[in-house]
Ligand SMILES: Cc1cc2nc3c(=O)[nH]c(=O)nc-3n(C[C@H](O)[C@H](O)[C@H](O)COP(=O)(O)OP(=O)(O)OC[C@H]3O[C@@H](n4cnc5c(N)ncnc54)[C@H](O)[C@@H]3O)c2cc1C
């Protein structure tokens with residue numbers, strides 16, 4: 001009998017991270033296919049509201065580790081409560097999911113190595129399905145497995161998608177990219193479900209790492225995920241003053257916003273809510289205009305699903321040209337003003353036509 | 358500085374060279390046999406971090422570059438020596454083929470334990486790249502850290518070492534964090550860390566000299582071991598030791614070659630091509 005489908009929740013300031021809700025939504029489908037429960041492992045401090053939240057998102061049972069040492073994510077403390085709890089189960093979860101965030105990527109491999117089990121990174125598709133292992137030197141692995149976790153992920157610079165599975169050992173683990181699965185419909189109120197309090201037996205060695213300071217950019221009202229047009233800037237702007245030029249270009253379009261690479265957010269040229277990428281927002285606008293952005297992998301994962309990508313970069317070998325739709329090789333300080341010019345004059349002539357008609 | 362001597366290890370991997378067109382099939386997949394080889398670009402940052410860490414320790418601190426791979430991977434070990442690494446170690450064995458991250462972390466862990474034994478003491482620091490460009494999982498580092506029971510700092514952007522502790526700045530979701538971790542520690546270095554500096558003159562000369570010297574002399578600086586030497590169990594390595602397999606692959610869009618490039622003309626012409634050639638732009642232009 002297969003075990004449950006478990007999502008390890010991620011939290012910041014006792015609030016559930018969006019990726020956790022996305023995973024619960026997708027995890028529910030897997031649990032239905034397996035005929036199993038969807039459970040959620042909540043770790044943090046003062047997590048009552050968070051527990052309600054994950055139940056509203058579909059969790060049918062919650063494991064709660066609530067302790068002041070767990071208020072902020074710490075590798076060794078979080079690892080401790082997970083391996084201690086799951087380590088005493090006779091039937092481990094069938095599937096164990098975490099977000100492919102900086103936190104999930106720090107924690108999941110530690111848990112996987114502890115249980116000596118498989119872990120698929122950066123998954124973009126999940127399913128349950130059969131697999132037959134018919135060849136190989138290790139005879140103990142041969143056999144038919146009716147219910148494996150299918151975790152698919154991009155590989156080789158994203159031109160291939162690979163399905164990875166490992167039915168030989170539970171839990172079958174995967175980290176999932178934020179933003180690829182939709183948020184589930186949330187129930188209006190949380191039904192009664194069992195909440196198991198997990199023991200926190202920290203050991204001396206768990207205290208070997210100390211957080212001295214956490215600098216987190218606060219969210220503001222800007223929501224770049226809802227825009228049709230994003231004009232994004234990177235280090236190629238040269239200085240914070242370049243943002244003005246981006247604003248002028250963005251002003252030419254309806255429902256447009258400014259996006260940014262992490263580098264210029266780190267330099268405080270613009271605030272964090274504008275950041276696109278792995279540790280920023282995932283966006284899918286109709287048009288994405290990347291100005292002076294090199295196209296590093298961590299930026300790319302946040303914007304590659306945009307309908308039309310226009311890249312302006314003075315380096316013809318910049319990686320961004322390998323996945324943009326239109327590439328303009330040139331100095332953005334010449335290209336953008338010219339673009340504004342042409343868009344405006346086109347608009348004016350069209351307005352004239354409208355008047356004449 | 359009255360710091361103690363540090364034993365520093367850096368894990369580096371040779372990966373297919375995706376910058377050149379050689380070995381890249383038209384559909385974007387890589388023909389590993391034909392492709393050129395290079396040092397995993399993420400590991401170049403880790404190498405620089407290891408070399409920087411050496412300066413933070415006592416005068417007898419040393420950097421050992423470690424890799425697991427087929428014989429040609431020896432090239433990146435020479436490269437590490439040219440940049441200033443003191444020693445290198447390679448695990449190479451046919452039985453390692455098709456290792457996933459768990460099997461890789463096991464084999465590398467055995468290799469490190471072997472080195473610790475040879476050295477008479479466990480390492481103080483292990484540096485890894487953030488991820489590899491071919492495996493691309495960012496798992497091998499933390500899995501080794503778990504096996505060795507080291508403290509762990511991932512996504513490290515900057516660090517200093519004093520009094521048996523590492524002080525580090527690391528990337529977290531939506532911000533950064535300053536942490537203090539006791540040694541021994543395993544650190545994965547973010548690609549926002551300093552770029553790898555040029556080869557040192559001494560390093561380049563040194564590599565020239567050892568390449569000309571006898572096999573025994575070479576083995577002092579570029580040691581190659583197999584599974585038996587590091588007491589790795591065969592069944593925990595390679596395909597047999599890998600809990601995961603790739604059961605199927607699909608093509609998903611071609612990388613590169615799709616971008617319509619506009620260059621080598623006057624700026625108004627370049628911009629004109631895009632503005633005229635992309636009718637969708639007009640849909641969103643403010644009237
Ligand atoms: C864990 C982790 C998470 C990360 N998360 C994110 C993330 O969420 N989002 C993100 O963006 N990055 C992220 N990064 C950082 C990422 O790896 C890159 O460092 C960053 O995206 C680079 O920003 P950039 O393109 O602005 O700068 P650069 O890489 O410095 O590129 C600047 C570009 O501008 C071009 N240029 C220069 N001058 C001009 C000019 N006058 N006209 C035209 N072009 C010009 C240059 O040719 C170059 O290509 C993350 C990194 C790590 C390690």
Ligand SMILES: Nc1ncnc2c1ncn2[C@@H]1O[C@H](COP(=O)(O)O)[C@@H](O)[C@H]1O
Pocket residue numbers: 368369370397399400403423424425426458461465484485486487488489492493494495496497498
């Ligand atoms: N075969 C290998 N030899 C040496 N180091 C490796 C190897 N594979 C992975 N690593 C290290 O682990 C990091 C993460 O790799 P990966 O989990 O494959 O993304 C790399 O940047 C290297 O530092």
